[in-house]
Amino acid sequence: MPTVQFTPQLRRFIDTPEVHSRAATLRAALDDAFAPNPRLRGYVLDDQGALRANVVVFIDGERCLERVRLDQPLQLGSAVYVLQALSGG
Structure with a gap:
């Protein structure tokens, strides 16, 4: 079953x-x-x-x-990682 994970930046x-999902697409x-x-x-959206751009x-x-339809297919064991881009220097 696909797993969705978020980076620590969002957890702040x-x-x-x-999240473990039975979804067949990224959007689901x-x-x-x-x-x-x-x-x-x-x-995220x-x-x-x-x-979102970041x-x-x-x-x-x-x-x-x-980035719009988010209709990419997921496999039974897919790992989805959602990252928030960091900026600065």
Whole structure:
């Protein structure tokens, strides 16, 4: 079953437990992750439902390039990592 994990940067602001999902797509897995904590959605998605500019998602080690539909298929053992990009110097 796919697993969705969030980086510690997001955990500083909001509860982000690891989520095990039966979802077949990235969007459905993210929806499962947002279900217990709806505020998390606003940190990851913009008001149009696309990934925020400062958020990057990796699925099984590959960067997710499709940021609007989020319809990338997931496999039974997929690992999804949601990262918030850091800026500064």
